[in-house]
Amino acid sequence: GAVVSQHPSWVICKSGTSVKIECRSLDFQATTMFWYRQFPKQSLMLMATSNEGSKATYEQGVEKDKFLINHASLTLSTLTVTSAHPEDSSFYICSARDVSQVLGYNSPLHFGNGTRLTVT
Amino acid sequence: GEDVEQSLFLSVREGDSSVINCTYTDSSSTYLYWYKQEPGAGLQLLTYIFSNMDMKQDQRLTVLLNKKDKHLSLRIADTQTGDSAIYFCAESMGYGGATNKLIFGTGTLLAVQP
Numbered sequence: 001g002a003v004v005s006q007h008p009s010w011v012i013c014k015s016g017t018s019v020k021i022e023c024r025s026l027d028f029q030a031t032t033m034f035w036y037r038q039f040p041k042q043s044l045m046l047m048a049t050s051n052e053g054s055k056a057t058y059e060q061g062v063e064k065d066k067f068l069i070n071h072a073s074l075t076l077s078t079l080t081v082t083s084a085h086p087e088d089s090s091f092y093i094c095s096a097r098d099v100s101q102v103l104g105y106n107s108p109l110h111f112g113n114g115t116r117l118t119v120t
Numbered sequence: 121g122e123d124v125e126q127s128l129f130l131s132v133r134e135g136d137s138s139v140i141n142c143t144y145t146d147s148s149s150t151y152l153y154w155y156k157q158e159p160g161a162g163l164q165l166l167t168y169i170f171s172n173m174d175m176k177q178d179q180r181l182t183v184l185l186n187k188k189d190k191h192l193s194l195r196i197a198d199t200q201t202g203d204s205a206i207y208f209c210a211e212s213m214g215y216g217g218a219t220n221k222l223i224f225g226t227g228t229l230l231a232v233q234p
Contacts, residue, residue, distance in 0.1 A: 006162070034221060043162075043208065044224045057219070091160050095222075105220050106151050106212060111162035 001027050002098045008063065013119055021079045021115045023094030028030025029074040031097035035067075038091040040116055047092075073074040082120045091116050124225035125213055131231045138196040140228045142209035147190060149211040153222065154183065154194045157206045166194070177201075196230075206231045 003026040012020050021029055031052045036044040048069055051120040056069035066078040066088075077096075081088050095109040125143045132138045150188075155163040163171065167174045169183045178185045182195040190194050192209055206229050210222040 004162075029193055032219060036224075043226045046221055046223070049221065095163075103151075105217050108151075108153055108165045108168055109222055110165065111155075113162040114160070116160070 002101070002107075003027055003111045004094065004112045005095050007072045007095050008115055008117040009113060011118070013117070015119055016083055017083050018080055018082045019116075019117060021081075021086055021092055021094070023077045023079070023096070023112055025075045025096045025098075027028050028096075028098040028100060030077075030098070033050045033057060033077040033096045035069065036093045036095065038093060038114075040091075043070055044093065045077075050079075050094075051058055052077075057069060081117065084117070086119045089117055124209060124223055126207075126225040126228045128210060128226065129229045129231070131233060132199050133233050134156055134199060138194075138199045138203070138230055138232075140196075140207050140209075140230065142192040142194075142217055142225050144190050144192060144209070144211040144225075146211055146223075147212070148212055149213065151212045152183075152185065152192050153210045153212075154181075155208045155210060155224075157208065157227070159205075163208065181198055189208045199230075199232050201232045201234055206230070 005024045007022045017044040035047045038044050048060045050069045050071040052071045058064045072076040083097040093114040095111045101107045142229045153168040154166040157163050167178050180197045206227045208227050209225040
């Protein structure tokens with residue numbers, strides 16, 4: 001159980017275009033999802049917390065107009081990288097927890113397989 | 121700060137035990153987690169430990185927690201080549217509720233030599 005699906009796995013786009021990444025919880029509902037970014041050989045940095053039905057909460061230093069997050073349903077959150085530039089090239093990973101489990105809000109996060117974004 | 125530190129690299133021979141260490145900062149963290157990341161993939165949850173526990177064993181994995189020193193370790197017994205990956209520890213931070221977030225360590229690359 002607690003499967004998180006992320007799509008696409010990889011995308012190459014031209015500078016100036018926008019890219020949408022989808023994150024779905026397949027077998028549980030998630031009112032909150034978390035978007036991380038990972039640079040090569042580095043750790044995961046939390047970008048934002050996606051909240052179903054309300055605005056996302058962005059971490060310090062993350063441009064909310066650049067990284068648009070929409071959490072339209074209890075099983076889907078999307079991250080749109082707007083007007084992408086080469087410096088946005090990175091590995092983006094989403095995650096969610098199944099709070100219906102015994103640990104509730106302390107349940108571990110389950111991760112999607114990530115999206116490799118390359119901006120040329 | 122929210123720094124979670126790990127050693128960057130560990131090399132072991134197949135069949136030996138591996139010990140990956142982590143130091144965290146928030147003494148109020150309720151749960152601490154270990155994740156595994158294979159190349160080009162997302163993170164796979166390995167195990168977790170509640171902060172009032174000292175040790176947890178799960179098959180080949182043993183987690184030790186020294187809360188006084190804010191030190192966490194993951195021991196992998198009988199390490200196999202398939203265990204080669206990056207291992208992240210993570211601490212839970214937040215005020216409870218849905219926004220509890222995980223802060224990840226710097227990651228340890230485990231290389232298992234055949």
